[in-house]
Amino acid sequence: MTTAVPNTAATPVVIPLSKAVAWLVTAAVLALGVYYFIGIDQGATSVFGSSTGIHEFVHDARHFLGFPCH
Incomplete structure (x- = not known):
C-alpha cells in the first residue's frame, strides 16, 4: 500500500x-x-521641552546599550 502524496509547490x-x-x-x-x-x-536639550521624564524613563536602557548620558 502506498499513499499518494500531493506534489504542490509553495x-x-x-x-x-x-x-x-x-x-x-x-x-x-x-x-x-x-x-x-x-x-x-x-532632557534639557530635548526637542519636546525641558522635561527630563523621557530621559529618566530610558536611563538604564541607555547605559545598557552603551550610550553615555552624564
Whole structure:
C-alpha cells in the first residue's frame, strides 16, 4: 500500500511595491524615533521641552546599550 502524496509547490506571497515602501518607511520612522529617545534625547536639550521624564524613563536602557548620558 502506498499513499499518494500531493506534489504542490509553495507559492510566495507577493507584496505590491507601494505597500512594501509604506511598511519600510513606517519601520524606519519608528526605528529613528526609538533611537532618538534612547540614544540622543538629553532632557534639557530635548526637542519636546525641558522635561527630563523621557530621559529618566530610558536611563538604564541607555547605559545598557552603551550610550553615555552624564
